[in-house]
Amino acid sequence: MTHLSLSDPIAVTDNNAMAMPLQVTGLTVAYHKKPVVQDVSFTLAPGRLIGLIGPNGAGKSTLLKASLGLVPSIAGDVKVYGKTYQQHRKKIGYVPQRESVDWDFPTNALDVVLMGTYGRLGWFRRPGKHEHETAMECLRKVGMADYAQRQISQLSGGQQQRIFLARALAQQAQLYLMDEPFAGVDATTEKAIISLLEQLKAEGKTVLVVHHDLSTVEAYFDDVLLLNRTLIGVGAVKDIFNADMLQQTYGGKMAVLQGKEGIVLAGK
Amino acid sequence: MSSDFWIILTACLMSAACGLLGCFLILRKMALIGDAISHAVLPGIAIAFLLSGTRDSLAMMIGATALGLLAVFLIQWLQNSGIQSDASIGIIFTALFAIGVIIISLNARNIDLDLDCVLFGEIAYVQWDTWTANGIDMGPRSVWMLGSALLIILLLLALFYKQFKISAFDPAMAVACGIPVMLFHYLLMGMVSMTSVASFESVGAILVVGMLIIPASTAYLLTDRLGRMLMYSVLTGVVSSIIGYYTAYILNASIAGSIVTVAGILFGIAFVFSPKHGVLIRRLRQRRSQGTAIAE
Secondary structure: OOOEEOOOOOOOOHHHHHOOOEEEEEEEEEEOOEEEEEEEEEEEOOOOEEEEEOOOOOOHHHHHHHHOOOOOOOEEEEEEOOEOOOOOHHHEEEEOOHHHOOOOOOOEHHHHHHHHHHHHHOOOOOOOHHHHHHHHHHHHHOOOHHHOOOEHHHOOHHHHHHHHHHHHHHOOOOEEEEOOOOOOOOHHHHHHHHHHHHHHHHOOOEEEEEOOOHHHHHHHOOEEEEEEOEEEEEEEHHHHOOHHHHHHHHHHHEEEEEEOOEEEEEEO | OOHHHHHHHHHHHHHHHHHHHHHHHHHOOOHHHHHHHHHHHHHHHHHHHHHHOOOOHHHHHHHHHHHHHHHHHHHHHHHHOOOOHHHHHHHHHHHHHHHHHHHHHHOOOOOOOOHHHHHHOOHHHHHHOEEEEOOEEEEEHHHHHHHHHHHHHHHHHHHOHHHHHHHHHOHHHHHHOOOOHHHHHHHHHHHHHHHHHHHHHHHHHHHHHHHHHHHHHHHHHHOOOHHHHHHHHHHHHHHHHHHHHHHHHHHOOOHHHHHHHHHHHHHHHHHHHOOOOOHHHHHHHHHHHHHHHHHO
């Protein structure tokens, strides 16, 4: 098993590796004994935007969920800042896929964002004035402050996505795991998300994003993880995001052509 | 105290308890689980009755709550082993209910618990089934049972409102921020079992499902906030109980049946006329938007 690392290999002594935002070793997840993610190992460095890329069914969401302990893994180890995720849950912000919840739930935008503060509140405390201020601030950051009192089913898909991002911000985490935040959103939302990602990066936070649109990878991310059940590659976009690696990742499903304009993909 | 008063009080306590829990059941798309639990508690009641020989409420409550949780656990287990989820629910609750029916019918002679009562309740007699402590008549037993069930529900919901809410809206996110979602799941299921048992003697196994689901569904149509939904659900249940009781009185019909029928009618009214989600307002909006489209 090779351990692929995003940071300078010389700098990764054991001590430094301990403090890395996310360190996954030999992670294997199976549904009904069929492996979905197999023997995946990587380390994420702080202050980077990382795209998680791969074809449909490659196990991208599963890898994210397994890293959070939301689905059981049958082998492997996940460390968040050197500790198990149970010990460091408060350092992780999670943005699930928008379709994973029922948007007809009787609640408004502000209330959903407030849920981001629940983890910090412990068993008995209720969100108070301070939490409301935090939630409003997070809504402002995604350009949704005017919609705070809006019932969530009345928001557009892009607006709902921004509410989810605001909720993750309200978690005030160090490491963010986002499951396809760009899926089916409008141009305004896409811009809002990108500027937010840049801002998080500037604050030294680490963001791992499941991403589908290969044409924007070079513009949006510093590093990529290429996944198709097993980890195909991990590293800086400029080093490994090329036709050869994508061909390996997408296999027979895509023809990958590298032209002057960048990478072109064509379905086979 | 008049018998009207005790019957209405029993019905109101039952509707309040069911109404609160029902909201969480329908928001979690678990209406059928509520149905399953309310039936699966029957063998628990029967066994507790056989063992203690009396209608000792506490033993019944504990025995039946345990059976309700066992049913939830078995349903989960069947689902995890690849049985479809609606089939798992159907298998477990009918099988458990059937076992309960056998136990009761086998002991029909020495059991003061008949099947009619089990299915449809006997709310008309609550007044005569009193609880005596230290030789003092403390009033109807079902009022005490339902009252304590309601108190426990209010206490738990007040303490853990945020946990129940986030577990209903986004369980994955809840787990990710360290909220023990499974604990609150079983806590909710435990409360549903407890309430089913407490409501059993007054409205029976079939109608308690109605009170779990119908008022909550009515409330869902009337508001966009969870807090208000809980309030409206309780209110609708209480109104159904009062109107239902007097309707039964006038028609000389089954009280529990009338209560649930009124709840159903109230739902129908909300379904058509709700200012938020009613059929009528949706039609109107559609027509208006078509009108403006034509005008433009």
